[in-house]
Amino acid sequence: MLAEKLRAALVIARRDFVAVIFSKTFIFFLLGPVFPIVVGGMAGNIGAQVQRDLDNPVVGVALPAHEGDRMVRARDAMADRMAGPVPEFVVLERLRAGESYDARAALARGGGIAAVVTGTLDAPVLTGTPERLGSWRGMVSTFAARAQSASPGGFPDVAVDSVATSVAQERNGQVLTAQAAQVLLFLLVMLLAGMVLSNLVEEKGNKIIEVLAAAIPMDALFLGKLFAMLAVSLVGIAVWGMGYGVVVLLGAKAVPVLAAPAVGWPAFLILGFLYFAMAYLLLGSLFLSIGGMASTVREVQTLSMPVTMTQLMVFFFASYALARPGTWIETASLVFPVSSPFAMLARAAQAPELWPHAVALVWQAGWVLLIVRLGAQLFRRTVMKSGAAGGRARRGWLAALLRRRTA
């Protein structure tokens, strides 16, 4: 019987695999990761440009005689040695003895002036908004001290000795690798789970599902669909991997290269695939079970939204735990079945031990078996419950649910 189920699952998997691979949808699936990269890059560049254009503050200086000029020279001399962006300093007015300057009026006039320095170099007064004052108070003090200095060139040269990396930098790099792996895993799983769900709903719409249900066991249908998408994802990953490799070879310097994970790249990639398979099988089972209950796209959207949102929270949970190694939060994210693949993949990027992964994979596989089994049972019970009575009954509570949602 098991052999028959596997044979039937293979028939379904082969059909679905071929259908997806040779569909237009698959082209969009392959292009999927390009869109966020391109859009993100464009948005980042545009945002940075807008920020540069908008936030080009100028500090006006109105000090007695030539004190203002000295302040500006001090700023120019020290700008490169200051941490963070340094605003331009311009002389607004060279004050004569006893003359005062209305800084508030200058700010009210605009003209790009974000703050005004008045008073003297001994006792400068900085006028501006609280945010500007907080950022620039220390800087103005430093420039004033520098402007008063008798020997302004007294900064020693610093010899440099460059190293490839440091423990701190390596750690940061591995955290970035972990985050990137989590995001990739999450996107891939959600994309595939969505595809398997829409595939099922279309089959219900096509009325093919009844032919399938009459010919093969329901759990074989369930497994066949899951494994077809898993195979589709392998093709996708292979194509993306080759694409990335080509891009790295063509423009290696331009493409960001992630820091090597703690377990090393080969082990990390193998673990990544295994955790992806676990996460996908868990989530795919949930989505297929939902698809079994729904008969229209609208019903699917209604029913799958809570699962999607929950999965998003699980992803955030695993991401949050990533930065808190050794805490109960990390332990919880490692143990909780749905977040475990994400958390363990992040761990693989940050810790070199391999044995926890063996334990985690056994733990996750147990949950996969349980969820797939329960999912297949639920699927079997609900997917063909489309007779007049079943339909009427389901329409009743779904209609009520939809009414509540749209109210």
Add this chain to the structure above:
Amino acid sequence: MKMQLGEWPVSGNAVDAAHAELAIEARGLVKRFDGFTAVDGVDIAVPKGSIYGILGPNGAGKTTTLRMLLGIIDPDSGYRRVLGHERPTEVARRIGYLPEERGLYPAMKAYEAIAFLAALRGVPLKVGRRRGRELLEAHGLGYAADRQIRQLSKGMAQQVQLLGTLVHEPDLVVFDEPFSGLDALNQGKLERTIRELAARGTTVIFSTHVIAHAERLCDQIAIIAGGKVPFAGPVDAARDRLRPQVRLETRSPDGPWRAALPADARHEGAFWHFTLPESGVEPLLRALIEGQAGILSLSIERPGLHDAFVAIAGEAAARALEEAPTEEEPAGKGRR
């Protein structure tokens, strides 16, 4: 006389069926959907090699019954045995099923669709592809073998699905409303196919709400209404539930012969219509002749299945049967 539910066998003639080798045997099948009882104690016995019809109006429980018999859904209670197995899925390879709502993957080529349906029933893909082409050729559709389902007409797509249902040469074929949506020509072709299948020893069971199909094709029928089966057995047994009807034409409009007519006799035009008395035709004839009726014509008509259906299932079920729509949704919707 209507049978009590849960009795087995459900009709006198079903005794013969019970003794014959059965392809399908079901007792007391019950299926509820969230409180609604769709099938309420259905008993069916389908002899091997027979053509068996499940006759009833839409919503009577025909599809649910067939789905339970095929193992697509499990009954809440009751017993079923299909081709000697209590789990129909174990003999799925020996069964062909054409559901009422037909569907194929629109992007598949016609021969591929047949091969896929064959593969579901355990036929190797290579063999299925070869048989698919052969079947299409044999049924005059060879030119469409490489066309996608979405490029075929509805009738052609239905034929492709029918061929896919039969490609693995099943011992039992189940059709759910097979004549729905077919034109007269294709209905005739399907009737011939069903007869050919039975002639080869294949058991055919189909549901229908068209009495004429059941009457023309079936060896046995089950009448289903409101989820219950008030009659199951040979078509003749259903018709025998009613006494034959007599149509009499006489030269004499009145006379002592009138006393020979039963109380239900009614006069319409030139004819008298009445139920043949239980004493038979000979005493009736004798009384008419002795009463100087001057018999011009006398015919005895056996009741049709429609009359039997009305008598067994009731007027309301018969009306529902006649009002049932016959058009189906187009085939091949959606995508591959």
